[in-house]
Amino acid sequence: MNMKIFVDFDNTIFDTRHQFLDDFFGVFDKYGVSREIFDSTLSYFSKTSLQTGECYSPESHIREINKVTKQNIDERQFLQEMEIFLEDLEKYVFEDFYEFANNFDKKNLIILSYGDSDFQSQKISGSGVKQFFEDAIITQGDKTKEIEKYMQKYCGRDSACVPVIIDDKFGYFESAKNSQLNIKTIHNVRGGELCDDSKNCDKHVKTLREIKKSLS
Numbered sequence: 001m002n003m004k005i006f007v008d009f010d011n012t013i014f015d016t017r018h019q020f021l022d023d024f025f026g027v028f029d030k031y032g033v034s035r036e037i038f039d040s041t042l043s044y045f046s047k048t049s050l051q052t053g054e055c056y057s058p059e060s061h062i063r064e065i066n067k068v069t070k071q072n073i074d075e076r077q078f079l080q081e082m083e084i085f086l087e088d089l090e091k092y093v094f095e096d097f098y099e100f101a102n103n104f105d106k107k108n109l110i111i112l113s114y115g116d117s118d119f120q121s122q123k124i125s126g127s128g129v130k131q132f133f134e135d136a137i138i139t140q141g142d143k144t145k146e147i148e149k150y151m152q153k154y155c156g157r158d159s160a161c162v163p164v165i166i167d168d169k170f171g172y173f174e175s176a177k178n179s180q181l182n183i184k185t186i187h188n189v190r191g192g193e194l195c196d197d198s199k200n201c202d203k204h205v206k207t208l209r210e211i212k213k214s215l216s
């Protein structure tokens, strides 16, 4: 089977939630930002991004902190320091990723990440995983639309070319299943919440190791 596998980045390939988050906060900490302010302004982004369409970036985060706290942090200097931190992120890649990637031909693996273009690019590049992928797509919109565009471009009418999406957020799977392409959906659980809608989730995996060549 000729598959094109679209792999989510945050919390699928890259452990964004744990040590990375603490070390990322470390850059803010150097500029006198408390963890409390960091966390509360961060949750502001996750709450409002759906309504405003604005994706999270360190740039808008530090601007928001300056607005809320009137701390007057030098944004340019902060962003320069953040850029340096984001250059070397290999240690936050989930270990099972490498085993997974080596099971597949690079030409069939595509990163599909939602978020701010610059910030996601920096993270992807800093993580060093790009070499395992044919392409990396960053979107601020619907992932299914991106898959449809990509499949049209690279698979054309080849009906043996099957799109697969791997994501820790099963919210993306509803539109994937509504697509004419009949996208195969793999929910990467990693200890989180199970998809309660079995019609949208074809498979649950706890680690990427479980995803073998056959995908069965």
Ligand SMILES: [Mg+2]
Pocket (backbone or CB within 6 Å): 008, 009, 010, 011, 012, 167, 168, 169
């Ligand atoms: Mg994710």
